[in-house]
Amino acid sequence: MRSIMVLNSKGGSGKSTVATNLASYYATQGRKVVLADFDPQSSSMEWLSARSSGRKSILGVDASAGNFRVPRSADYVIYDTPAAVHGKQLNALLRRAQSIIIPILPSPIDMRAATPFIQKVLDNGRIARKECRVALIANRCRENTNVYHQLDTFLRKVRKAPFISVLRETQNYNKAAERGLGIFELAPYLARKDRDQWEPIIKWLASKRSMPTG
Ligand SMILES: Nc1ncnc2c1ncn2[C@@H]1O[C@H](COP(=O)(O)OP(=O)(O)OP(=O)(O)O)[C@@H](O)[C@H]1O
Ligand SMILES: [Mg+2]
Numbered sequence: 001m002r003s004i005m006v007l008n009s010k011g012g013s014g015k016s017t018v019a020t021n022l023a024s025y026y027a028t029q030g031r032k033v034v035l036a037d038f039d040p041q042s043s044s045m046e047w048l049s050a051r052s053s054g055r056k057s058i059l060g061v062d063a064s065a066g067n068f069r070v071p072r073s074a075d076y077v078i079y080d081t082p083a084a085v086h087g088k089q090l091n092a093l094l095r096r097a098q099s100i101i102i103p104i105l106p107s108p109i110d111m112r113a114a115t116p117f118i119q120k121v122l123d124n125g126r127i128a129r130k131e132c133r134v135a136l137i138a139n140r141c142r143e144n145t146n147v148y149h150q151l152d153t154f155l156r157k158v159r160k161a162p163f164i165s166v167l168r169e170t171q172n173y174n175k176a177a178e179r180g181l182g183i184f185e186l187a188p189y190l191a192r193k194d195r196d197q198w199e200p201i202i203k204w205l206a207s208k209r210s211m212p213t214g
Contacts, residue, residue: 001070003077004205005097007121009090010113011083014103014139016043017173019080022101024182025202027056031075036061036068038093039082051180086120094124097132099210101201102161103139106151114154122160130213134161135204140169162209165200168193 006019016039023035023044035058037044048060061068063079070077081093094100100121104114118136126132136155141148143166155163172183172191183194204210 001072001074001077002099002205003079003097004099004101005079005081005093006101006103007081007085007090007093008102008104008114009083009085009117010105010110013083013105013110014167015039015083016047016080017177018101018103018137018139018167019044019078020047020177021173021182021184021198022201022205023058023076023078024056024176025184025198026076026078027058028182028184030056032073033058034061034070034074034077035059035080036063036070036077037080038063039080040064041082044080047177047180049180050178055181055185086117090120091124094121094126094132098212099205100127100132100134101137102134103137103167104151104155105140106138106142106145106147108147108150111151111154118158118161132212133210135164135201135210136161137164137201138166141166142169162204164204165197167197170194 006015008015023033027033035044035048045060045062048058104110121127121134127134138151138155172186172194176183176186183191
């Protein structure tokens with residue numbers, strides 16, 4: 001079973017958006033997907049409740065209360081996490097996943113907050129020993145803006161975690177989310193650019209580079 005977690009202590013960085021789109025992608029590929037939500041805000045669980053029964057099914061697991069079970073038969077478990085995780089809670093979360101994706105927004109406040117957060121994640125023993133692998137993505141980007149270039153420069157400089165993709169800012173994510181869908185379930189002509197931007201993420205997750213070593 002592949003376990004993938006979306007993490008960033010900063011609120012609103014796109015954790016639930018990335019987690020739900022990953023769940024939707026693997027479901028459309030015919031995989032058995034569990035979407036486990038550590039966030040008491042339950043955005044991922046609400047996304048799932050908006051999903052029609054005619055769509056490829058995804059099993060929702062509310063992980064926010066502590067005790068929860070992920071069926072062993074799942075191919076993928078995608079973990080959504082709350083904002084403001086640090087200390088013991090962060091270490092406990094990092095024990096759960098093989099691969100971590102950190103989405104970061106092009107904003108001075110988000111970049112400032114991301115610096116110590118990324119460092120804390122990279123300093124974690126499991127990450128240092130490559131028992132869990134981390135990648136960074138830029139989210140909600142408008143390419144010809146100064147702040148996007150600043151984020152691009154910032155993320156390229158992070159050693160020990162690859163910067164794997166840039167997701168543009170688009171209403172497609174909101175349009176899809178309203179219906180409990182991901183961009184892979186929107187009409188291709190609408191979301192072609194977004195699908196292209198997800199390709200490196202899917203590729204990284206399918207590669208050894210995102211898997212624990214040893
Ligand atoms: N690439 C994008 N383009 C446009 N809107 C986006 C994009 N990514 C996220 N959003 C919107 O930004 C808002 C915050 O995103 P999301 O809920 O995924 O963040 P989060 O990190 O899960 O927030 P929280 O910390 O509160 O759980 C949502 O309204 C979402 O639809
Ligand atoms: Mg969220």
